[in-house]
Amino acid sequence: MQDLLLYISLIAAITYLGFKAYTIFFKKEKSCGNGSCGCD
Amino acid sequence: MKKLKVALIGNPNVGKTTLFNRLCGVNQKTGNYPGVTVDKKQGNFTHLSHSIDVIDLPGFDSIYPKSLDEELVVDFLKENSGNSDVDKLLFIADGTNIKKNLYLLSQIKDLGYDIVLAINMMDVAKRKGILIDKEAIAEEFGVHVVKISARKGQGVDELKSAILLESPEMKTDKLIYLKPENHGVLMNYVKECVSENPYKAFLNITQENRIPEINVKKWKTEEAILRYQYVRKIIDKTIKIDKSLASDATTRIDRILLHKVFGYVIFMFVLLVIFQSVFSLSAYPMDLIDQFFSWLSGTLSSTLPPGSFSDLITQGLIPGIGGVIIFVPQIVILFLFFALLDESGYMNRIIFLMDRLMQKVGMSGKSVIPLISSFACAVPAIMATRTIENKRERLITIMVAPLLTCSARLPVYTILIGLLVPDQFYYGISLQALVLLAMYLLGIFTSAIAALVFKYIIKNKYKSFFITEMPSYLVPSFKNVMLTIWENTKSFVWSAGKIIVAASIILYVLATNGGEKFDKAETHIMTEFAQLPDSKKDAMVSTYQLENSYLGNLGKTIEPAIIPLGYDWKIGIALISSIAAREVFVGTMAIIYNIDSDEEMKITQRLDSEINANTGERTFNFATCISLLLFYAFSLQCMSTIAVTYKETKSFKWTSVQFLYMTILAYVVSLIAYQMLS
Structure with missing residues (x-):
């Protein structure tokens, strides 16, 4: 049981870090619309 | 009785409403502009047998509207230019900050209006030692100028009389906002439209894109540059600041805080107080947090x-x-001071002081705000x-911002300084605080050098100007200070957490x-070191297992590259794991040395007693600590x-350049430091 929980935690941690890496490198920033924040 | 219609205009916060109330008293009514919810205030007063209707227009900053209020005013100005619906404009300027107002005035004057310029807040301007030559301004812009204090009612009668006078001729009525080669295009357009005022035609072209083949963005940029040059010349001629005449508290304080020498000395002293507090005030809560996590771990x-x-x-x-939460007290104290500096108005003085240095290394005052944010985190910075409009300045600022000491470096620095420097005081100054101050100064110094190098690498066509307002000194708002601390601490704990x-x-x-x-660690130790007592054998099993774990193998793989810097494979693991984020260094050290040891000790005590298997000496000796400090100061x-x-x-090129120059710098400097000190 403990090994299973450890295994699940490991998968969750790897998934989270992978997702984090994807979002910071590839996900597009939301546009603020009026250009006031400089993203236009 | 003769009737006149006057519109009151100006930038926001120049005292327009105060003057409106002063002129019209109770004779005013508030309505709405058609179709929108923006207030339209109208009033009336009589003066020298004239009945004068006044419209109070919303304050606006630019002839290129960014909000509904501004759009209303600009539409009003364009519609009434060249017709007789409005007899005069009463333009209000702030005598304490007139530069921005004169830029707007020059644009409105170009629309062909009859203008009376009221320079407000002259009582405050006088206390600040600001001298304004109103005759020269009147001559340059072709307007009547009256100095007033709407709050005290000074000069208001003179202003009422000036409204009744004929406007003088403007000194320059040339198209100062457009390069000569484009004058023909504009004047042809004016001829086609018969009655168009040239600047109104210019605005129609640039705002409504009436001539598709014209590069509108270029025309707007040209206008900004040419108009600033024009206004700047007038300002140089007409406005002087004589600090010896200034008598208000802010100016008196500024004389000391912005002094060429004392300004920097005081700034250094303020920094030293901050860092000393970071160490001394946080010691007790940090101990409590440490004890709590030890208790939690033991109980569980x-x-x-x-x-x-x-x-x-x-x-x-x-x-x-726990290895990260323990640094929350230090982060709280650091941001408490940053918030106090910002709220009190001293941060703007720091920006002003640093602007002088920034110019020398290829950046401007505009870079200072992002760079100061870098002390919290390089990402928002x-x-x-x-x-920053200037591409070169922006790129240089991006390139050097990560060299400044962010909050994530603080835990790494604190733990290494704790190992390196004894907790002693000399003349009331903490040695540890001095070393921390030195690390912050090292970041500032290196970023200046790096900026200087980039200045010569990156080519530039334009020179930019930086104008900042110096707010009066204020007592910090408790709510704003608490909010800054909360936002930054939450971001540190939650994002890094x-x-x-x-x-x-x-x-x-x-x-x-x-x-x-790894699996046969116990058998290996039991047979190889059979003569040792069991307690020693247990510790050796833990160490042998860690050394042969996947993590240990990873550290061992990079060990040859980091041995010259004075590091062993365990530090190598921390270096690899902290590529994700610097704070992970401390957490990794806590995990590695916790697994490796059975004894209950503080992380600093564990690191202090660690022996390097390669050299047989203390792992975290003087040379290694300096080398690690320098590595974390420079590496990305x-x-x-x-x-x-x-x-x-x-x-991709500049991202790689940033990563490579910082990594190479970190490696080389740490290598030199270790080799010289060991």
């Missing part, structure tokens, strides 16, 4: 059922999280560079699993910074 070890998941919690997660939890799990699994040697150990640099520069 004895209550949770034995097994791998329980071990992950007690030996991986709790030391990992790099995003804040969007306000999630990565640290995930990294702790992976590190723990990698540190407690391995190949054949932060995925988020790399990502945000790529997003902002949209250039």
Whole structure:
């Protein structure tokens, strides 16, 4: 049981870090619309 | 009785409403502009047998509207230019900050209006030693000028009389806002439209794109540059600041705080006070947090059922999280001081002081705000560079921002300084605080040198100007200070915390699993060191297992590259794991040395007693600590910074340049430092 929980935690941690890496490198920033924040 | 219609206009916060109330008293009514909810205030007064109707227009900053209020005013000005619906404009300027107002005045004057200029707040301007030559301004712009204090009612009667006078001729009625080669295009358009005022035609072209083949953006940029040059010349001629005449408290304080020599000395003293407080005030709460996590780990070890998941919690997660939470008191104190500096108005003085230095290294005052944000985190700092129009200055600021000491470096510095410098005071000054101050100054110094290098690498066509307002000194708002502390602490704990939890799990699994040697660690130690007592053998098994774990193998792989810097494979693991974020260094050290040891000790005590297997000496000796401090001062150990640099520069080249120059700098400087000191 403990090994299973450890295994699940490991998968969750790897998934989270992978997702984090994807979002910071590839996900597009939301546009603020009026250009006031400089993203236009 | 003759009737006149006057519109009251000006930038926001120049005292327009105060003057409106002063002129019209109770004779006023408030309505709405047709179709919108923006207030339209109208009033009336009589003077020298004239009945004067006054419209109070919303304050606006630019002839290029960005909000509904501004759009209303600009439409009003364009519609009434050249017809007789409005007889005069009463333009209100702030005598304490007139530069911005004169730019707007020159644009409105070009629309052909009859203008009376009221320079307000002259009582405050006088106290600040600001001398304004109203005759010269009147001559340059072709307007009547009256100095007033709407709040005190000074000069208001003179202003009423000036409204009744004929306007003088303007000195320059040339198209100062357009390059001569484009004058023909504009004047042809004016001829086609018969009655168009040239500047109104210019605005129609640039705002409504009436001539598609014209590059509107270029025309607007040209206008900004040419008009600023024109207004600047007038300002140089007409406005002087004589500090010896100034008598208000802010000016008196500024005389000392902005002094060429004392200004910098005081700034250094303020920094020293901050860093001393970071160490001394945080010691007690840090001890409490440390004790809490030790207690939590011990309690859970004895209550949770034995097994791998329980071990992950007690030996991986709790030391990992605790290793970061322990630095919350220091972060709180650091941001308390930053918030106080900002709220009191001193931060603007720091920006002004630094602007002088910035100009010399290829940046301007506009870079100072992002760079100061860098002391919290380089990510928002790099995003804040969007306000810098000059491409070279922006790129240089992005390139050097990560060299400044961010809050993530603070835990690393604190732990290493704790090992390096004794907790002693000389003449009331903490040695540890001095070293921390030196690390912050090193970041500032290196970023200046790096900026200077980039200045010669990156070519530039334009020179930019930086204008900042100096707010009066204020008592900081408690609410704003608390909000700044909360936002920054939350960001440190929450953003870093999630990565640290995930990294702790992976590190723990990698540190407690391995190949054949790892599995046979106990048999190996029992047979090889059979004569040693059992307690020693247990410690040796732990060390042997860690060395042969997947994590140990990773550290061993990079060990040859880091031995010259004075590091062993355990520090190598921390270097690799902290590529994700610098704070992970401390968490990783806590996990590695927790797994490696059975004794209950503080992390600094564990690091202090650690022996390097390669040299047989203390791992964290003087040379290694200096080398590590320098490595973390210069290396770009932060995925988020790399990502945000790529997003902002949209250039793989500059992202790589930033990563490589910082990594090479970190390696070379640490190598030299260790080799010289060991």
